[in-house]
Amino acid sequence: MSSQVDRAGIKLGMWLFLYSEIILFGGLFVLYAAYLHRYPEFFAEGGKELNRVIGAVNTIVLLISSFTVAASITAIQRNAKKQAVGLLLFSLFCGVVFLVNKYFEWGAKIHHDIYPNSETLVAGEPGVNIFFGLYYVITGLHGLHVIIGMALLSVSLIFVLNGKVTASRFSMLDNSGLYWHLVDLIWIFVFPLFYLVL
Amino acid sequence: MENQDKQHVLSFTQLGMVLAILLVLTGVTVGVSYIDMGFFNIPIALAIACTKVTFVLLFFMHLKYEGRVINISFISTVLVLVILIGFTFWDVAYR
Known part of the structure; x- marks a missing residue:
């Protein structure tokens, strides 16, 4: 390893990718804003159907996992490998909890005949249909990001165990962490907009 | 190093x-x-x-501790987002 590691370049590259993700979700939030303006009462009606408790629990789970990922980077910078491994395992566990909650949440909705192109939605008010359409697209895309984030964190975990991620070279973990925080950022907006609309 | x-x-x-x-x-x-x-x-x-x-x-x-390049590019992205959401909403709301 004679070549120098361009840490600033690696980080800028990751941020450029994150900007594209921000704009991707931004586009979906434009749709949300426009349709909220058109059907405010139906968005409120749809929002009441969603389970606030599961939404709040998932928010807390993601916030805690973001903290543990950030803490694992501190641990690796201090050469505390075991601590970093523990914190990453806990973060992955949080990711699993989030997805399990999501599974039950979607499952209950689908059981009540609320899913894209379901009879209840197609025959019902277009506002409610659009609310749930956006709900499935945005939370679905977000869930996909959770899965990708968990994959990245798992790879980082393996690299920490192998000694490929160390105190002097931890860009893989750092960038996976950035991705994970982005997932958290998006959820911070999804939670009030979908679960807490009146 | x-x-x-x-x-x-x-x-x-x-x-x-x-x-x-x-x-x-x-x-x-x-x-x-x-x-x-x-x-x-x-x-x-x-x-x-x-x-x-x-x-x-x-x-x-860690945005607080990053250099100028990342800070400026991040703020620009937020501005693009504000224009994207703000202007579209404006158009829809006051049409």
Whole structure:
């Protein structure tokens, strides 16, 4: 390893990718804003159907996992490998909890005949249909990001165990962490907009 | 080797405090959502969400300790987002 590691370049590259993700979700939030303006009462009606408790629990789970990922980077910078491994395992566990909650949440909705192109939605008010359409697209895309984030964190975990991620070279973990925080950022907006609309 | 940029290390206590603030703000959003303020519910929920996001960005994502390139490019992205959402909404609302 004679070549120098361009840490600033690696980080800028990751941020450029994150900007594209921000704009991707931004586009979906434009749709949300426009349709909220058109059907405010139906968005409120749809929002009441969603389970606030599961939404709040998932928010807390993601916030805690973001903290543990950030803490694992501190641990690796201090050469505390075991601590970093523990914190990453806990973060992955949080990711699993989030997805399990999501599974039950979607499952209950689908059981009540609320899913894209379901009879209840197609025959019902277009506002409610659009609310749930956006709900499935945005939370679905977000869930996909959770899965990708968990994959990245798992790879980082393996690299920490192998000694490929160390105190002097931890860009893989750092960038996976950035991705994970982005997932958290998006959820911070999804939670009030979908679960807490009146 | 370590000459180019010294890494800023955030302590567990600092990170823990950020987490505590984020959890309190989550509680506030949930609490506020039970009060019917009509139109103002959404701007308030968004303001709290923006505050939370700022904490995540500054500390968890280390934005506070990054160089100019990342800071300026990030702010530009937010501006693009504001134009994208703001102008579209404006058009739809006042058509």
